[in-house]
Amino acid sequence: MREVAVIGVGMTKFGELWDMSLRDLFVEAALSAIKSAGTDSIDSIYVGNMSGGQFVGQEHLGPLMADHLGLGGVPAARVESACASGGMALRSAYLEVASGMSDLVLAAGVEKMNDGADVTGVLATASDQEEEVYYGVTFPGLYAMIARAHMEKYGTTEEDLSWVSVKAHRNGAKNPHAQFRRVMSLEDVMTSSVVAEPLRLLHCSPVTDGAAAILLCPLDRASEFTDKPVKILASGAATSSLTLADRADPADLDVVELSGNRAYEMAGVTSDDIDVAEVHDCFAIAEICCCEALGFVEKGAGKDAAKNGVTDLGGKIPVNVSGGLKSKGHPVGATGIAQAVTVIEQLKGEGGEVQVEGAEIGLAQNMGGSGASSVVHIFQGV
Amino acid sequence: MPSPRYHREIPARYRLEAGKCSDCGKVLYPARKVCPACRSQEMEKVNLSPKGTVVTSTVIHVPPDEFLNEAPYAMAVVETPEGARFMTQVVDCDPATVGPGMELDLEFRLIQKEGNSGILCYGHKGVPA
């Protein structure tokens, strides 16, 4: 396999973007990534998208997006793994470059969620229709059950969950792309309305429109396009049962651990080598479980990480300096790419107000469903 | 829910028919072709006892549209005496009292309606034993 580098990134503002359509979002992010690499030649495109079909009634996104980018003729296809669609699109693009089949491959994630669809219902299709949705569960409900199990096993409290949200908003307030750029107090979080016990509104990521894009090429050609290439050290992916009931331990996101370990092994690094990480905090409990599964803290210690500053800027392992899905927003198909964009910017020293000093190796972890799919990428500045 | 999709789930939903792996003994509800624990394809049919214990739970305050008038309602991962685990609602009690370890009976209930004119969809829910 060839070594692969990132040579361009792009991202729209995240939020309720009433004036932008699914294709508008995609084109803006993709053009931005292509422009930053200074090329107009693309060999292949992967579109990360969870559910254009249900959100806006549009499937067959590969040719649609290629056409609207003025790249008709280029091979293009959509990649879907629910909320991990973006991460899986990046993995597909990475594999195509690494294999030697193509040189310049674009991975772009996009989701248009605010167009009148029943968002709760659409998102629920990422869980098991027959065994979970049928009985009335929602996504917040599934993560609430994970939270209850974590509380039961490790003594995690509602306050522990709330510190994760406080940290997210503190970081997100400094991110110009974020949907909710405002600081939230512990009291704000703990008095927000209950969505699914014990999760409150401010423990949940919002409904977001947005897109993000990354352009890849072989590492040995990267200097043609950029002074600051970032190398992809590893791509690790895994699956677990779609149903929460069939997990060995509902307090444990085993899929994240499996995908993380595969990525660490491929990169030849350990969790201690990671300087900055973006993890899939679709709900506050998810960040706690992901930090444990990725080895940033011991099992059961995730509950204290945000409160004690372990995962804060300046802490042992800064997590979700972008504000995470919570504050930055969670356009589901775009999230995996947007996480990678944040990590890549950090490794290039372009993290702005939330730059982690001396960051050399970074990790992005993107998850689908209630922990049924996960993909981890590890990056290194060159 | 379209009738064909509903119809094929009837044995599991109405009678709690499940599968048991002949090789490793894992009980799967609903039944599957391949055992996720040992990959055996040797399965036998078993019926779950209509009772169980709560493994983990939540109370849904913001429900899907179909369940709007039922909120807030408790949902739980339930384990039957045979070791099968599945998700369902827990009703006929204060949802706040539902938590890990709670003993349940499983009763046949209306789960959802396909709008005002579509089919009625049934299955089992937990009630405190």
Next chain:
Amino acid sequence: MPGIVGYGAFIPRNRISSEEIAQQWGKDAATIQRGLLLKEKSVPGLDEDTITISVAAGRSALARAGIDPQKVGALYIGSESHPYAVKPSGTIVLEALGLGPEIHVADFEFACKAGTESMSVALAMVEAGRVDYAMGIGADTSQGAPNDALEFSASAGGAAYVFGKEDLLAEVLHTYSYTSDTPDFWRREGEFYPRHGGRFTGEPAYFHHVMSATLGILDRSGHKPGDFKYAVFHMPNGKFPLTAAKRMGFSQEQMEQGWVVNLMGNTYSGSSPTGLASILDVADPDDLILITSFGSGAGSDSFILRATDLLPEKQDLAPKVRDMLNSPRKYLTYGQYAKLREKIIVND
């Protein structure tokens, strides 16, 4: 004659008091309670209907019968609140009970009499030798219009009976039916609530049919009211069955065990069958039992049963009626009741 080999009942766990309903409409609760002898009634949850009640009662009946469900050759469900206008309740119930597919199934409707009607036909199928076992169920989630006298009584519940030829819990000794066209209570196709003829529902309807059927079966069987340990008559409210009993010479003591209406309300097709289940819960071997149903329109079915030696050992195999009546889980406000009974207009 064949008889009952298994029985079971189910009553939803929500209640609303007569007082709460009276308060909603500015009526005097004490007058209502004195006039109708109704303290409270059962209310179905949003997830309960005639089908779910039938399944719960049917499972208890099979548990007491202890028979292979596959041997049940006929299933009849009587109700005036079948959830589908077109499509049988019975098919759903049979799948849930593990009956069939080699089985004869029908849904019956005869206002409040549909329950004993299904029992009568089930019994006849066994008696005719067409099937080994047959199940008859009476269940309803009754509708009463808001601010109508019916609202104090219309409730939810039902009972199921398995009939067979051997290992009887109670023999059926005699049956008798009395029917005429008497439009005292009706609901037209597409209408949400039933309507009734006010006091016309009394003498020409309820009392005429209940008494004609009861006196008819006594006459044919040669029994006197005093021969019976227990009697149960259809219970549209608390007062009617007690008045009918008194007129015919039945005592308060004979009526008490089956008179469940003050706590349960009127479960329409489930009413007298549930009263009978309450009696079977406590009856001793050789006790004689009389049941007379009533359905508007109008007609009554009467049965005379005798408990067997097998009954006592079957009584504890499933939940008992009085235990269900005495363990409500929630008392509803009128607002909660209106929501559960879908009396509030909401958007789709």
